[in-house]
Amino acid sequence: MTTLYTNIGELTTNDANLGDGSVMGRLEGAALVEEDGRVAWVGEAAHAPAADVRVDCHAGAVVPGFVDSHTHLIFAGDRLEEFVARMAGTPYDGGGIRSTVAATRAASREQLHDASAARAGALFAGGVTTLEVKSGYDLTVEGEVRLLELARSFTNETTFLGAHALAPEFEDRDEYVELVAGAMTDACAAHARWADVFCDRGAFSVEQARHVLSSARAAGLELRLHAGQLADIGAVGLAVEMGCASVDHCTHVSDRDLAALAASSTVATLLPGAEFSTRSPYPDARRLLDAGVTLALATDCNPGTSYVTSMGFVIALGVREMGLTPDEALYGATRGGAAALRRGDVGHLGLGARADLVILDAPRAAHLAYRPGANLVARTVLAARGQGE
Numbered sequence: 304m305t306t307l308y309t310n311i312g313e314l315t316t317n318d319a320n321l322g323d324g325s326v327m328g329r330l331e332g333a334a335l336v337e338e339d340g341r342v343a344w345v346g347e348a349a350h351a352p353a354a355d356v357r358v359d360c361h362a363g364a365v366v367p368g369f370v371d372s373h374t375h376l377i378f379a380g381d382r383l384e385e386f387v388a389r390m391a392g393t394p395y396d397g398g399g400i401r402s403t404v405a406a407t408r409a410a411s412r413e414q415l416h417d418a419s420a421a422r423a424g425a426l427f428a429g430g431v432t433t434l435e436v437k438s439g440y441d442l443t444v445e446g447e448v449r450l451l452e453l454a455r456s457f458t459n460e461t462t463f464l465g466a467h468a469l470a471p472e473f474e475d476r477d478e479y480v481e482l483v484a485g486a487m488t489d490a491c492a493a494h495a496r497w498a499d500v501f502c503d504r505g506a507f508s509v510e511q512a513r514h515v516l517s518s519a520r521a522a523g524l525e526l527r528l529h530a531g532q533l534a535d536i537g538a539v540g541l542a543v544e545m546g547c548a549s550v551d552h553c554t555h556v557s558d559r560d561l562a563a564l565a566a567s568s569t570v571a572t573l574l575p576g577a578e579f580s581t582r583s584p585y586p587d588a589r590r591l592l593d594a595g596v597t598l599a600l601a602t603d604c605n606p607g608t609s610y611v612t613s614m615g616f617v618i619a620l621g622v623r624e625m626g627l628t629p630d631e632a633l634y635g636a637t638r639g640g641a642a643a644l645r646r647g648d649v650g651h652l653g654l655g656a657r658a659d660l661v662i663l664d665a666p667r668a669a670h671l672a673y674r675p676g677a678n679l680v681a682r683t684v685l686a687a688r689g690q691g692e
């Protein structure tokens with residue numbers, strides 16, 4: 304089965320072997336052929352081979368499907384009142400997570416699934432084709448397993464985040480960390496690919512995070528870390544030390560940790576929806592890029608600090624508020640996100656990649672940043688998955 308996407312206004316492949324030779328791998332007047340879920344041919348529309356199905360892109364731009372590499376999709380309730388209070392001047396300190404824990408524990412599996420499916424649907428409608436989903440709003444052994452099982456119904460990129468906040472039953476953080484690194488990791492490892500810790504001022508310390516991540520790694524999980532959102536406590540350096548695939552937030556990073564990050568393969572995932580929604584200073588994306596760090600952009604979709612379900616909006620924030628060019632932001636939202644998940648098969652449209660793509664109702668990809676607030680996604684295409692996947 305083959306599908307020809309033709310009459311593409313501007314094709315972004317993120318593959319320097321294609322098109323103009325830039326990292327964006329751009330082509331004008333292009334066509335793309337998908338076969339069994341993979342990109343089989345890219346070139347000038349006039350030279351496109353015959354295919355079983357033909358899709359007219361109506362001169363719209365086509366970009367790789369967005370890779371949202373950081374979400375807290377599975378939760379119940381909302382934190383509207385906290386948001387309203389914050390906009391009236393109350394600063395964010397991470398404390399509101401407990402109210403979502405209470406709501407999530409009280410919700411049935413079906414309620415949680417339906418609320419999360421609505422958010423996943425919004426992300427997909429906005430062009431997301433690969434999604435990471437974390438646990439972290441139950442904080443008991445059985446409850447975290449339940450959240451990861453639910454997460455698995457949306458994606459294979461599931462992340463165990465038992466060390467998201469101190470569970471309400473505990474007063475001693477070290478005691479809770481022992482539970483997370485022990486029984487909770489043992490129970491959750493089979494349901495997750497990744498482990499993560501909220502390592503920041505007022506959350507878990509570098510030492511506690513190192514303990515949780517070490518146990519997770521021993522249980523076969525790969526690692527990522529929340530770091531430098533609220534303060535620099537050396538968490539970015541820990542992410543590099545532990546070989547994390549991604550270190551997320553990175554607003555507060557010392558020069559020393561920045562140098563270590565730049566010399567590593569750890570991706571910095573920036574989540575400008577969080578700064579927008581907490582009215583906080585944005586990370587210095589330019590400083591990170593100039594140092595040679597690979598950037599990803601993601602929604603951080605969560606009820607407390609970034610109830611954002613649009614990657615187009617995140618791209619616009621990256622450009623307007625963090626000084627990225629439209630191409631840098633698009634790359635971060637696609638290939639950068641893929642790197643943050645150690646995925647070579649998504650985030651680009653090179654030959655052999657998954658043919659997950661977004662057809663825009665705009666002639667060029669830069670319209671995503673140029674026209675914030677509009678959903679410019681005409682169609683999100685999740686390629687048919689081949690055998691054995």
Ligand SMILES: [Zn+2]
Pocket residue numbers: 373375529603605
């Ligand atoms: Zn997060």
